[in-house]
Amino acid sequence: MNCPYCNNPIPQNANNCPGCGAPVQQQQTQPQPQGMNQNQFQQQPQQQQNVVNPKSPFLAELLSCLIVGVGQMYNGQVAKGVVLLIATAIIGSATLGIGYFVLWLIAIIDAGKIARKINAGKVVGDWEFF
Numbered sequence: 001m002n003c004p005y006c007n008n009p010i011p012q013n014a015n016n017c018p019g020c021g022a023p024v025q026q027q028q029t030q031p032q033p034q035g036m037n038q039n040q041f042q043q044q045p046q047q048q049q050n051v052v053n054p055k056s057p058f059l060a061e062l063l064s065c066l067i068v069g070v071g072q073m074y075n076g077q078v079a080k081g082v083v084l085l086i087a088t089a090i091i092g093s094a095t096l097g098i099g100y101f102v103l104w105l106i107a108i109i110d111a112g113k114i115a116r117k118i119n120a121g122k123v124v125g126d127w128e129f130f
Contacts, residue, residue: 055118060111068104071111075118080127 001010001024008019016023055075064071068088072081084107092100106129113130 053118055115057112057115057119060115061108064107064111065104068100068107071107072114075111075114075124077114077124077126077128 001012002008003010003017003019003022003024005022006017006019008017010017010024014024053076060071060074062071063074067085069081069083069085072078072084084103088100088103088107091103092098110129114124114128117124
């Protein structure tokens with residue numbers, strides 16, 4: 001390997017270039033699996049594991065059961081939770097409680113299903129339902 005600044009050869013385990021003193025970034029090589037040629041090894045995509053902040057579906061459902069929209073807020077869909085809370089209050093009072101009951105059930109089911117999607121590593125939009 002040569003220094004990118006002065007083009008002097010750099011020993012394998014050196015941290016700095018012996019010619020100009022520039023810091024050296026060591027190239028990390030991956031071991032090649034046995035039974036594969038170089039082209040097959042390079043063509044395989046590297047798998048990245050998504051880091052997920054796990055959510056409890058039961059807790060999300062319980063929170064939405066107690067106060068509509070709080071389960072969505074727990075799942076990270078804060079704006080959706082606030083809109084559900086306000087919509088439930090308005091529609092519930094306009095329909096003498098029938099609309100409240102319907103939105104309450106939707107919020108409970110949605111909170112649990114979205115928590116399960118998050119735990120499965122799926123990308124969930126801010127306004128995604130079920």
